[in-house]
Amino acid sequence: MTELNKLVRDKIPYLVAKEGGSYSLKLLSPLEHQYEITKKMYEELNEYNVATSKDGAIEELVDIVELIYAAVKLHGLSIEEFEAIRSEKRKKKGGFEKGIYLHSISE
Numbered sequence: 001m002t003e004l005n006k007l008v009r010d011k012i013p014y015l016v017a018k019e020g021g022s023y024s025l026k027l028l029s030p031l032e033h034q035y036e037i038t039k040k041m042y043e044e045l046n047e048y049n050v051a052t053s054k055d056g057a058i059e060e061l062v063d064i065v066e067l068i069y070a071a072v073k074l075h076g077l078s079i080e081e082f083e084a085i086r087s088e089k090r091k092k093k094g095g096f097e098k099g100i101y102l103h104s105i106s107e
Helices: 012-019 030-050 052-072 080-092
Strands: none
Touching: 030 052, 052 080
């Protein structure tokens, strides 16, 4: 038996059973779930950083987005509400596409 002790996608237990395997799981409390989402985000971000192909990098970004959506729902928002907030912030401050690296500002 392989010890995982980590957050996995919702259908993983079903897929394990479908392949004839068995598993042990725990349903997390909201606080535990938030903690494990954060841990998993770091794991996926690290995997994105070391991805050696475009496809691998995209796969890791997909996982990060799924984790963000799970965190959004834990905070009581729908994805649509989150996207509206994201869109409004983008209108006010822009995105990150241009690669602007700000050295300093004077006031």
